[in-house]
Amino acid sequence: VGINQADPETGIYIRANQRFCKLLDYTHDELKQPTYQEVTHPEDRGRNIEQIYQVLCGTRKSFTQEKRYIRRDGSCVWVEITVSRICSDQNHIISYLAIVQDINDRKATEITLATKTEQLDGFFSLALDLLCIASASGHFLRLNSIWEQTLGYPLSELEGTASISYVHPDDVADTLHAASQLEAGEQVVNFINRYRCSTGSYRWIESPIHPSVDLLSSASRYFTSPVHASHRFP
Numbered sequence: 251v252g253i254n255q256a257d258p259e260t261g262i263y264i265r266a267n268q269r270f271c272k273l274l275d276y277t278h279d280e281l282k283q284p285t286y287q288e289v290t291h292p293e294d295r296g297r298n299i300e301q302i303y304q305v306l307c308g309t310r311k312s313f314t315q316e317k318r319y320i321r322r323d324g325s326c327v328w329v330e331i332t333v334s335r336i337c338s339d340q341n342h343i344i345s346y347l348a349i350v351q352d353i354n355d356r357k358a359t360e361i362t363l364a365t366k367t368e369q370l371d372g373f374f375s376l377a378l379d380l381l382c383i384a385s386a387s388g389h390f391l392r393l394n395s396i397w398e399q400t401l402g403y404p405l406s407e408l409e410g411t412a413s414i415s416y417v418h419p420d421d422v423a424d425t426l427h428a429a430s431q432l433e434a435g436e437q438v439v440n441f442i443n444r445y446r447c448s449t450g451s452y453r454w455i456e457s458p459i460h461p462s463v464d465l466l467s468s469a470s471r472y473f474t475s476p477v478h479a480s481h482r483f484p
Contacts, residue, residue, distance in 0.1 A: 252329075252350035254286075255336070258306055258343045261285035270350055273329070275322040286348075291318035291326055305335050306343065316353065328357035380455065380470040388413045388429060388466070400455075400472050402448030418444035418452050432461045445472075 252270030256263050263281050271278055274289060290298050294317035301313045312334035318326040332349045374381055374394040381394040390409050398405050401416070417425050421443035428438045438459045444452040457470035 252348075252352070254281075254348050254350065255345040256286045256348070258335070258346055261287050264345055273321075273327060273350065273352060274319055280322075286346075289320050291320055294318050302333060302346065305333060305346070311335070316357070327352065328354045377469070380457075380468075380472065382413075382457075382466075382468045382470065384413060384466040384468075386433070386461075386464050386466065391465070400447075400453055401445060416445045418446065420444075428459070432459060432466060435461055437461065 252267060252273050254263055254266035254270045262285050266278060266281050268278075271281055274281065287295055287299065298315065298317055301310075301315060304310045305312065312332060314330065314332045316328060316330050318328055321327055330351045330353050334347050336344045336347050338344055374392070377394055378396065380396050380400060382390065382397070383392040384390055389412050393405055393408055395405065397403075397408060401408070414422065414425060414429075424441075425443050428441050431438055438457075440456060441459060442454060442456045445455050446452055453472045455470050455472045457468040459466055459468045
């Protein structure tokens with residue numbers, strides 16, 4: 251891990267180990283020129299300075315946070331730092347001590363995942379079909395708002411419940427058979443059954459269902475009768 255000490259008044263680095271110098275791509279002598287504020291990303295600077303001030307005032311002994319350093323070439327690297335203070339025998343603060351862990355790869359993964367989640371959120375909100383992600387046991391995990399509009403139940407009530415509990419009694423056997431096919435890794439195409447609405451009526455829903463590892467996904471449509479529902483999906 252990287253280790254550095256900084257002057258509490260000026261923010262200038264007093265010393266740093268080789269790992270920290272390599273992380274920022276500075277030599278040890280070059281690192282004595284910029285302050286820790288200057289090599290901290292502007293968006294992270296205020297929070298970083300605020301927490302260091304709390305250590306300086308004695309309201310906290312140390313803190314841990316994630317932030318970005320600006321490297322010599324202008325690129326950024328995400329790190330997790332733990333900052334504490336080093337005091338003299340008279341309890342005068344001599345310097346700050348920072349333990350720095352490179353988390354750039356982890357943050358890149360998190361950012362990629364957040365981007366994909368945002369894209370999925372947009373897809374769910376714009377789609378006109380009944381989109382569903384369910385567990386292998388058939389419990390609703392995520393539904394789009396069209397389900398709420400179609401069945402009349404709030405999504406908070408639907409999500410987490412077993413889909414079979416909304417299926418018409420006459421369709422339960424066929425639904426369980428389709429579930430066994432999915433469990434065997436088969437794709438179920440053009441499956442039709444009836445789901446109970448909040449009013450007590452039923453809607454015909456046609457679904458191509460795709461199994462994946464521990465999850466089921468479908469993009470369904472509802473119809474007023476099984477005649478209208480048949481052969482609508484290729």
